[in-house]
Amino acid sequence: MKIRKYRLVESGTETLAVLDNERWIRIDSYAEETGNEELKSCSDELISFLQYYEAHKEGLIQGLHNAAVSSEVTPDMEEAIPFQPLLYRDFLLSDTHMINAARGLVKMTMRNLYPIVKGYELIFRRPFPRLKPRKAFYDHPLYYKGNHLSFLGDKEAIAFPEYAALKDYELEVGMIITKEIRDATEQEGLGAIGAFCILNDFSARNVQYEEMNSTGPCKSKDFASSISNTVVTADEILPCLYKLKTTVIINGKVAATGSTECFQHSFGAAVAYASKGENVYSGEFIGSGTVVNCCGLENGNFLETDDTIRLEIERLGSLTNTIV
Numbered sequence: 537m538k539i540r541k542y543r544l545v546e547s548g549t550e551t552l553a554v555l556d557n558e559r560w561i562r563i564d565s566y567a568e569e570t571g572n573e574e575l576k577s578c579s580d581e582l583i584s585f586l587q588y589y590e591a592h593k594e595g596l597i598q599g600l601h602n603a604a605v606s607s608e609v610t611p612d613m614e615e616a617i618p619f620q621p622l623l624y625r626d627f628l629l630s631d632t633h634m635i636n637a638a639r640g641l642v643k644m645t646m647r648n649l650y651p652i653v654k655g656y657e658l659i660f661r662r663p664f665p666r667l668k669p670r671k672a673f674y675d676h677p678l679y680y681k682g683n684h685l686s687f688l689g690d691k692e693a694i695a696f697p698e699y700a701a702l703k704d705y706e707l708e709v710g711m712i713i714t715k716e717i718r719d720a721t722e723q724e725g726l727g728a729i730g731a732f733c734i735l736n737d738f739s740a741r742n743v744q745y746e747e748m749n750s751t752g753p754c755k756s757k758d759f760a761s762s763i764s765n766t767v768v769t770a771d772e773i774l775p776c777l778y779k780l781k782t783t784v785i786i787n788g789k790v791a792a793t794g795s796t797e798c799f800q801h802s803f804g805a806a807v808a809y810a811s812k813g814e815n816v817y818s819g820e821f822i823g824s825g826t827v828v829n830c831c832g833l834e835n836g837n838f839l840e841t842d843d844t845i846r847l848e849i850e851r852l853g854s855l856t857n858t859i860v
Contacts, residue, residue, distance in 0.1 A: 537554055537555070537589065537768070537769040537772060538554065538769075538772075538853075539552055539553070539554050539582065539585070539586075539768070539769070540552070540553050540554075540555075540618065540765050540766055540767070541553070541582065541615070541616045541617065541618045542560070542609055542615060543613060543614050543616045544612060545613065545614055551563055551564040551565070552579055552580060552581075552582060552585050552618075553609050556601060556603065560608065560609040561607050561609075562579075562608065562609055563575065563578075563579040564576065564580065565606060565607035566600065567579055569603065569604055569606070569607055574588065575588060575596075581619075582618050582619040582712070582731075582767065583712070583714055583818050583819045586712070586714045586730040586769065587714050587730070587818070589769060593771075615689070615691075615765045616689065616765070617687065617689030617690075618763070618765060618767050619712070619767075619819075620684070620685070620687060621684040621819065621820060621821035622819035622820050622821075623681070623684050623817070623819075624683065624684035624761075624822075625679045625682075625810055625820065625821075625822050626680055626681075626737060626822070626823035627677050627801075627822065627824060628669075628677070628678045628825040629677060629799040629803075629806060630798045630799050630825060630826065630827070631668070631669050631673060631674075631800050632798060633798070633825065633826045633828045633834065634668075634669045635663045635667045635669070636829070637831065637833040639653065639664070640832075640833030640834055641833055644702060645745055653667070676805075676809050677801040677806045679810065679822075680752050680753055682753075682758065682823075683761075686758060686759060686760050686761060687760075687762065687763055688761070688763075688857070689762065689763065689765050690762070690765040690766075690854075690855050690856055691856055691857070692762065693859075694738055694762065694858070694859050696738070696740065696839075696841075696859065697740065697755075699740065699743060700740035700743070700759075701740070701742040702742040702832075702838060703740065703832075703839040703859065704738070704739040704831055705737070705738055705739070705831060705832065705839060705847075706735075706736065706738075706739065706825075706826040706830065707735075707736065707782055707826060707830035707847045707849070708734075708735040708736070708823045708824045708825060708826055708827065709732055709733075709735065709780075709849065709852070710734060710735035710763055710822070710823055711729045711821070711822040711824070712729065712731040712732070712821060713728050713729060713730065713807070713816060713817065713820040713821070714728065714729070714731070714818045714819075715728040715730070715818055716816065716817050716818055717807070717815070717816050718811050718814065718815045719811060719812060719813065720807065720811040721808060722802060722804040722805045724808065725803075725805065725807030725808030725810075725811065726774070728816065730769065730770055731768060731769050731770055732770065732773045732777075732852060733763050733766065733767045733852060734763065734764035734849050734852050734854070734855040735763055735764075735824075736762045736847055736857065737761050737823060737826070738757070738760050738761060739753075739757050740756045740757070740759075741756070741832070741833060743755055743756040744756035744757070762855060762857050763821075764847075764853055764854065764855040766852070766853040768851065768853075776850075776851065777796065777803065778797050779796065779797060780795065780849050780850040780852070781794075781795055782794040782795060782796065782830055782847070782850070783847070783848040784837070784845070784848075785845070785846040785847075785848065786839070786843055786844070786846075787844055788844075791835060791837040792830050792835040793829065793830075794827040794829045795828075796824075796827060796849075798828040799824065799825075803824065806824070839859050840859065841859055842858070842860070843858070843859045844856065844857070845858075845859070
């Protein structure tokens, strides 16, 4: 099921809506139409609605097929960001991305060293040793905690800070948690994901290099991230989760392509690791880490002011932002 949040332009009233064939059905109007008070109570709150969907899936889907025309989204409504995360964790699940990004960072910031790295890799046909992730990466998934209050939605402008000399993006799969877990198994971790969306993790790479040598990313990333306005329920994505094609488009031109088959650690393992010794709560948001080749450090296509970047993930839709 595909879900969006809409806002009445005049009143500011918000409601979730779901796609039924080619119709977007307002949950508030449908709940009113059917006299469903439980559904009405979660008609504007994504996490509660996803939990309701999980418990009443078949009946809800069938009922929406028969929804009246009066429950459809109307032209006086605009899309809104679907939710604001309770907490944000961003993982690194692909060693290929980490190696490629490290190589790109050397090329951009340590130009005297880059020929040595390139020469080594040409001769020995393997990554330069210092580019490879730490051993801990192969033992368990790695993540950092980002700013959960700086998320923007589709078509919103992204303002990089003045200190961002190297403006980058990262195409990721976003996981929306709808079940509270602690010390979960991999399967339980996967089961805690209620829906997926597209995540763009914007980065000031010139600042990130310094931060990664100390406490980890903060000023290099905390200024903004964006998520797609369309959210897709887990039951629709899980069967093809590691087969989704991805595309980065900058100013109308394809800058990179990739696939979600690139990850060393599973999404379930990532969520389970986050729950080790602590609670992971419904409403948290978790990023997969970058899909291989889908950031500027890897593909060489960075952002400039006034650029428009569009991320596409098969079955999840698209996410577009303009840099200001």
